[in-house]
Amino acid sequence: MASSEKILQKSIGCRVKSARDAKGWTQDDLARGLGLKDRQSVSDIENGKRALKPEELVALSDILDREVEFFIDPFSVAGEAAFSWRAATEAPEESLKEFELRAGQWIGLLRWLRRQSGGKINPFKYSLRLNVKSTFEEAIASAERMVEALDLGKQPAERLVECVENSLDIPILFIDPVDIPQDCAISGAACNLPDLGVILVNRKEPEGRRFFDIAHELFHALTWDAMKPKHREPNEPEAPGRRDRVEQLADNFAAGLLMPEAALDQLIDSRYIRDIQHLADVAAQLKVSLASLAWRLFNLKRIDKATCEALLKQKHQPLSHPSIPKRYSRSFVSLLYEAIDKGRLSARKAAKALGMSLPMLSDLFIEHSMEAPFEL
Numbered sequence: 446m447a448s449s450e451k452i453l454q455k456s457i458g459c460r461v462k463s464a465r466d467a468k469g470w471t472q473d474d475l476a477r478g479l480g481l482k483d484r485q486s487v488s489d490i491e492n493g494k495r496a497l498k499p500e501e502l503v504a505l506s507d508i509l510d511r512e513v514e515f516f517i518d519p520f521s522v523a524g525e526a527a528f529s530w531r532a533a534t535e536a537p538e539e540s541l542k543e544f545e546l547r548a549g550q551w552i553g554l555l556r557w558l559r560r561q562s563g564g565k566i567n568p569f570k571y572s573l574r575l576n577v578k579s580t581f582e583e584a585i586a587s588a589e590r591m592v593e594a595l596d597l598g599k600q601p602a603e604r605l606v607e608c609v610e611n612s613l614d615i616p617i618l619f620i621d622p623v624d625i626p627q628d629c630a631i632s633g634a635a636c637n638l639p640d641l642g643v644i645l646v647n648r649k650e651p652e653g654r655r656f657f658d659i660a661h662e663l664f665h666a667l668t669w670d671a672m673k674p675k676h677r678e679p680n681e682p683e684a685p686g687r688r689d690r691v692e693q694l695a696d697n698f699a700a701g702l703l704m705p706e707a708a709l710d711q712l713i714d715s716r717y718i719r720d721i722q723h724l725a726d727v728a729a730q731l732k733v734s735l736a737s738l739a740w741r742l743f744n745l746k747r748i749d750k751a752t753c754e755a756l757l758k759q760k761h762q763p764l765s766h767p768s769i770p771k772r773y774s775r776s777f778v779s780l781l782y783e784a785i786d787k788g789r790l791s792a793r794k795a796a797k798a799l800g801m802s803l804p805m806l807s808d809l810f811i812e813h814s815m816e817a818p819f820e821l
Contacts, residue, residue, distance in 0.1 A: 455493030463524030520553035588701030653734035660699035
């Protein structure tokens with residue numbers, strides 16, 4: 446069997462299991478519904494060891510209340526992908542569920558494009574060697590070692606996206622949460638697949654929060670097997686100590702990654718350690734919020750409680766480059782362009798997977814300074 450056929454067969458098996466679980470059926474229930482001898486046949490289908498016959502696929506569609514397309518869609522990640530969202534507590538669960546389905550299509554398309562382009566998954570995955578019993582200091586130290594290993598310099602946020610994508614092979618997609626009532630109800634998410642980790646970030650978030658989200662979700666992407674995060678966590682700014690331990694570790698890792706001590710030593714003039722404007726300028730250079738810098742300096746015992754509280758009361762800070770990132774990413778749109786241009790993917794299928802019309806897809810290419818590889 447060709448490698449692509451094996452991959453598709455395994456993906457179909459994952460979707461069968463997902464649909465069966467959603468209906469609350471056991472493998473024995475499904476075996477009876479399909480007229481199979483025993484549950485082992487269903488187990489083999491779900492594990493990708495046995496291909497579905499055409500008539501079985503039609504029967505599955507009927508008894509599991511799913512369209513046939515659900516099982517054979519090449520861009521689907523149903524049953525394979527696990528998400529961890531940072532969303533406002535008031536964001537409706539049903540809206541988040543609908544948005545997750547849409548995000549799954551984007552990620553499924555990205556995975557398909559990577560496979561079609563011949564791209565290989567990096568076998569040397571970066572490991573943080575942390576677990577739920579690790580201390581906050583160990584999480585920060587791990588982040589600071591990453592700053593050195595990736596050569597992120599004294600302003601890590603500047604090259605963070607580039608290095609995460611190119612050195613760690615973790616794609617970052619800048620998205621619009623179109624199914625959620627408020628623009629910033631979703632900050633971002635980590636998505637874990639058997640062969641790929643992806644970070645989603647709300648591109649309309651303030652710059653400082655956006656970079657913190659990237660660093661926070663990077664922690665989850667790199668530690669998913671050791672400490673799987675919850676499906677949903679609140680994204681409201683909170684003082685340390687009010688979230689579960691995995692989230693606290695992720696926050697400390699993000700603080701160490703964006704504000705390593707070496708960078709603070711270079712950027713902060715100790716003579717002005719209580720000068721709010723000076724610290725605001727440092728926060729802008731590091732592309733972090735004043736609140737994030739306040740807690741980082743307070744935990745390092747570099748500022749007292751009064752200075753920390755004064756920083757926390759500041760609502761605004763100067764931003765170096767407050768522009769909104771382009772949708773998705775340059776690498777994603779480039780792969781999409783190549784697939785359509787070379788005839789591996791039709792523009793209509795690409796537009797459908799992205800939830801766009803053809804004119805909207807054309808606008809996406811223009812946004813990334815590319816001429817659309819199709820005619821309207």
